[in-house]
Amino acid sequence: MFGKIINEKSVTDAFGDRYSLYTCLIFFSDQFTGGETQFLVDKSDSTRPARRPDNAQIKGIRTAVGVVLCFPHGTHPLHCLHGSQIISEGVKYIIRSDLLFSL
Numbered sequence: 001m002f003g004k005i006i007n008e009k010s011v012t013d014a015f016g017d018r019y020s021l022y023t024c025l026i027f028f029s030d031q032f033t034g035g036e037t038q039f040l041v042d043k044s045d046s047t048r049p050a051r052r053p054d055n056a057q058i059k060g061i062r063t064a065v066g067v068v069l070c071f072p073h074g075t076h077p078l079h080c081l082h083g084s085q086i087i088s089e090g091v092k093y094i095i096r097s098d099l100l101f102s103l
Contacts, residue, residue: 020098021076025069032090036060037069040081049080060085070099 025037041059042048050056063069072078084092 017103018100019103020100021072021074022070022099023073024097024099025063026095026097027063027065027067027069028093028095029091030063030065032092033088034085035087035090035092036062036085038083038085039071049078 037060039059039061040050040056042050043055043057046057046059061069071080071082073082
């Protein structure tokens with residue numbers, strides 16, 4: 001099952017001079033079942049985002065405590081649809097943040 005999450009590009013912040021193209025997830029727990037971060041990638045090259053449903057596969061990433069996972073979102077050319085596998089047992093604690101760039 002793939003439950004997609006879409007991070008819309010933030011054009012500006014409260015100061016009006018920054019935008020975000022990368023999501024960063026910081027992982028604080030690993031005592032859970034399921035919960036892999038999943039990306040919809042190209043079947044022939046899993047380092048590239050899927051552009052057509054008929055040529056897509058799910059690539060799951062399981063991380064350890066203390067790991068930071070950063071990936072492009074929004075209008076970045078390497079943006080992949082992403083989501084999380086259902087957590088069937090335990091609790092997954094993360095912090096989500098963005099990398100901001102000057103306009």
